[in-house]
Amino acid sequence: MTTLKDLYIEELQDLWSANDQMSGVVSSMADKASDSKLADRLNTAKDGIGKHIDLLKSLLEDAGAEVQKEHCKGMEGLVSEARKHALDSDMSGAALDVAIIAQYQRLCHYGIAGFGTTKAFAEALELDDAATKLDGALDKIYGSDDFMTDLAERSRNLEAKA
Template identity: 30%
Template sequence: MALNTLHDLMIAELKDLYSAEKQLVSALPKMAKAAGNENLKQAITLHLEQTKGQVARLEEIFGMLDTSPRGKKCKAMEGLCEEGAEMLEEEGEDQVRDAGIIAAAQRVEHYEIAAYGSTIAFARQMGHDEIVTLLEQSLEEEKATDVLLSELAVNEVNVAANELSGDDEDMADEEDESEDAPAAATSSRSKAKSPVNAGTKRSASAKRK
């Protein structure tokens, strides 16, 4: 597709957004299923429904423009979804995985916020007020989701993941102490039984006499 006008660029951005949202409709259920934190699971499920609504808005916009939404794949979203899928397959603690899910989800949100923002600017410049209104609804949902994920991370998920790190450090300290104790006891017994020490003490006693 040739980009000869701002209208051409707006269409390209809209197709990119459409592809991105369609990919998310497939990816979000997997993230929700993998989430251990119940509030995180609910937040992802809620955003899945919002994403379906965003797809519908984009289809409405393409209808207004008498243009097909097909024909372009958002490679950026494809990469973000692949990274998220790889993280879900990693073995480990649920609390840490939840923190990773939020990180992956927020990378997606930040990409979408930027994409919606620029597309809105193009539509506004050309006087497409109805399109601006529809896109702004989706943008506000993306921003609200980003804020919700940040709150979950700060207040619940990251706290739980960090507590696991604290438990590991405590266990390591206990193991170090248990290893040091026998070594210290062995050292004390060796000094008490040492013939060199005993001979030195007898020699010193004889000199005093």
């Protein structure tokens, strides 16, 4: 890598891998959630992750880059932690839901950092269409994160405490 465009392409490839890894664990978390709103939101998020993967592939094509993933070790670690602290735990009910929410939000925050960085690169490269599309993806991730915060604060944390 020697240019900002190289960094932009590598970030797109890394995000593709991150989203691909995230998709599997989000699906597993949806299956284990006891709260129907949480399960529904996780299933909706999984669909959104698929759309983000399609977007990343499209942006790689638009940039004239190889349409391939670059394995994301950061997401690999977060997925491992999500499995350990939520999916492979002995918790159930509201306590498990709280753990799922916490792990999901960690995954989202990683995505926010990645998509935000990539958007900034696109803006600097004057790839206005790409920046707009990445901003749309960011809005969806922020919305999902906000929903999870609200769900945790208004119901699941309170029930887990009881």
